[in-house]
Amino acid sequence: AQKVTQAQTEISVVEKEDVTLDCVYETRDTTYYLFWYKQPPSGELVFLIRRNSFDEQNEISGRYSWNFQKSTSSFNFTITASQVVDSAVYFCALSGTMEYGNKLVFGAGTILRVKS
Amino acid sequence: DVKVTQSSRYLVKRTGEKVFLECVQDMDHENMFWYRQDPGLGLRLIYFSYDVKMKEKGDIPEGYSVSREKKERFSLILESASTNQTSMYLCASTRREQPQHFGDGTRLSIL
Numbered sequence: 020a021q022k023v024t025q026a027q028t029e030i031s032v033v034e035k036e037d038v039t040l041d042c043v044y045e046t047r048d049t050t051y052y053l054f055w056y057k058q059p060p061s062g063e064l065v066f067l068i069r070r071n072s073f074d075e076q077n078e079i080s081g082r083y084s085w086n087f088q089k090s091t092s093s094f095n096f097t098i099t100a101s102q103v104v105d106s107a108v109y110f111c112a113l114s115g116t117m118e119y120g121n122k123l124v125f126g127a128g129t130i131l132r133v134k135s
Numbered sequence: 136d137v138k139v140t141q142s143s144r145y146l147v148k149r150t151g152e153k154v155f156l157e158c159v160q161d162m163d164h165e166n167m168f169w170y171r172q173d174p175g176l177g178l179r180l181i182y183f184s185y186d187v188k189m190k191e192k193g194d195i196p197e198g199y200s201v202s203r204e205k206k207e208r209f210s211l212i213l214e215s216a217s218t219n220q221t222s223m224y225l226c227a228s229t230r231r232e233q234p235q236h237f238g239d240g241t242r243l244s245i246l
Contacts, residue, residue: 023177025177028175054234056237061239062144062223062239062240062242063237063238063239063240064178064225064227064237065237066234066235066236069234110177110178112178122168122180122183122193123178123180123235125170125177125178125179126177127175127176127177128177
């Protein structure tokens, strides 16, 4: 069975601090995909990144970076120099296949509060 | 840009009522999904559909049914609403091998 664990229920930081959101996954598939989504207070989930299991290169996009380590089954997300607009719920998700647009298994989510 | 539209942002219904949640996407996506979101549980898949008139159960289908008569529309039906179905419901759509695009969600309260 597939499982995603986001152990941090809620994190509070002050603006400009760096923050890392943890994600640990379990799967028996050799090919799988990992995702991060952001849910701002407005409610819609916004896609941030997708990684497949064969691509362990870290990725950086502006203030966002992702660290994928198969050895520890982790896919952590770091926001550098956080801003108030980063306040949201962040979800890590796992899919075993991209057929049928992938069935996603979500973690419980981490609430990030960035204070000015 | 992909647009996934859910018919209501907020909905209040009574126990025992039949409730319809509607979702429409404008990108000709084959696949559509219904999730419910509860605090501490993340999103859980209720049903999904990979083609018109096709449907598959997700992880928590009990108490729900779905309908997909047209490619762009995917309806979630609560046959006889109960208080434990009070939740946030999210619809998503995607083309094969692409990330899912989500609607704004419907916050449903069953009294």
